[in-house]
Amino acid sequence: MSPLDVQHLRDDTPGCQSGIVHFNHAGASLPSQATLDAIIEQLQREARDGPMEAGEHGEVLVEKARRAAAQLLNAPASSIAFASSGSTAWSMAFQALGRWQPGDRILVGRHEWGGNLASMELAVQAGARIEVIPCDDSGAACPVALESMIDAHVKLIDLTWLPANGGLINPAQAIGEVARRHAIPYFIDAGQAVGQVPVDVQALQCDVLKSAGRKHLRGPRGTALLYVRPAFLERLKPAQRDVFSAPWTAQGFDLRNDARRFETSETSFALLAGLGNALQEMNRLGIERVWERVSQTSERIREALRGIPGITLHDLGTRQSGLIAFNLAGWDAFELKRRLGLKHINIGANGVAYTPLDMQARGLQSVARISVSPLNNEDDIALLSAALRELAD
Known part of the structure; x- marks a missing residue:
């Protein structure tokens, strides 16, 4: 991406005109004006025509969003469901696996998202065990070590692809090859991946993948994507059902034969209109170009951080994502976040x-x-570096 491309993105993003330097895109990124307009237009339509009456147009917008998500993930549109959050999407899919038995094993990466682990507690209470896949020398989940752990009791392999606490990129495709070879269900938490790195669910060979809309996709809060591999769908029986996910047929209430069995009749068409616009913008921009820009920007920031006394980087892996984990000597991470916020610089703390x-x-x-985005430019990096140097002194 050229500097002119970046400036066009910034010009179309109100948050970039506010005087705030935003480096918390892994928490929630900045939406474009067009995404805001899509949300507001649907809300105005509901206010003008009636919320239920405007639903017909809302359904059209949702299907546009579904097709855009499918294009981004290289998946059929029928395999995409929408949810209110990534954690909700993952938990629904996990619970739909069915009952757990004593001795069942769940293999996870060491970097697993805490919300996913919390959802596994019911399985643990039923007698299942959570076991950690050993890491290689770089700190990433090791596919070779995973292979040695496989037996008939392994019921799920779950991987957080890009962890929330740093720049590691786990070998999701290699893990998928192990899972497929042994016909073991494979879930990917791609909350920090979708919208930052290229995601091809066919190459990953995953059965389930989820991501939030508010992060690198630059969509609104309260939206998320859930991909379910079509051939795996019948394995999943959602506990939560209504007349949308399990419509009435001559045989009774039957679950839908696509990923919409995880959706409900009550949804925010306005938020999904915004998510749809954000997805379309991402597809037009090109995820490969985004990833190249994020890689270049994050490497410049890491280089700058290495030159600031007292900063320790905590990133793992052989190649890092746009999430940069660090600590500054003498500073609590949350207090550091607060102090930078007073200087109008947003970062995260975990x-x-x-x-x-x-x-x-x-x-x-x-x-x-x-955490960086294509929206960040050289001025942002300079302001961040200067603020950290001042606090280090």
Whole structure:
């Protein structure tokens, strides 16, 4: 992406005109004006025509969003469902796997999202065990080690592809090859991947993949994507059902034969209109161009951080994403986030609960987190570096 391309993105984004330097895109990114307009237009339509009456047009917008999501993930539109959050989407799919038995094994990466681990508690209470896939020398989940763990009791492999607490990129495709070879269900938490790196669910060979809309996709809060591999769909029996997900037929209430069995009749057409616009913008921009820009920007930031006394980087892996984990000597990560906020610079801060297995394994209580977007430019980097140097002094 050229500087002119970046400036066009910034010109179309109100948050870039506010005087705020935003480096918290992994928490929630900045929506474009067109995304805001799509939300407002649907709300105005509902106010003018009646909320239920405007639903017909809302359904058209939802299907446009579904097709856009399918294009981004290289999936059929019928395999895409929408949810209110990534954690909700993942939890619904996990619960739909059915009952767990004593001795069942769930294999997870050490970097697993805390919300997913919380959802597994019911399985643990039923006698299942959560076991961690060993890491390789770079700190990533190791496919070779995973292969050695496989037996008949393994009922699920789950991987957080890009962890919330740093720049690691786990080998999701290689893990998928192991899962497919042994016909074991494979879930991917792609909350930090979709909209940042190219995602091809066919190459990943995953059965389920989820992501939030508010992060790198630049969609609104309260939206998320759920992909379910069509051939795996019949394995999943959602506990939550209504007249939309399980419509009435001559045989009674039957679950839909597509991913919409995870949706309900009550949804926000306005929010999904916004998400649809954000997805279309991403497809027009090109995820490969986005990823190249994010890689270049994050590497410049890492280089700048290495030159600031007292900063320790905590990223793992051989190639890093646009999430940069660090600590500044003498500063609590959350206080550092607050102080930068007073300087109109937004970053994130993560505690142990976000990625408990990895944080505990590395003895980390908290990390500050910079997360970048194609929206960030050289001025943003300079302001961030200057602020951190001032606080370091």
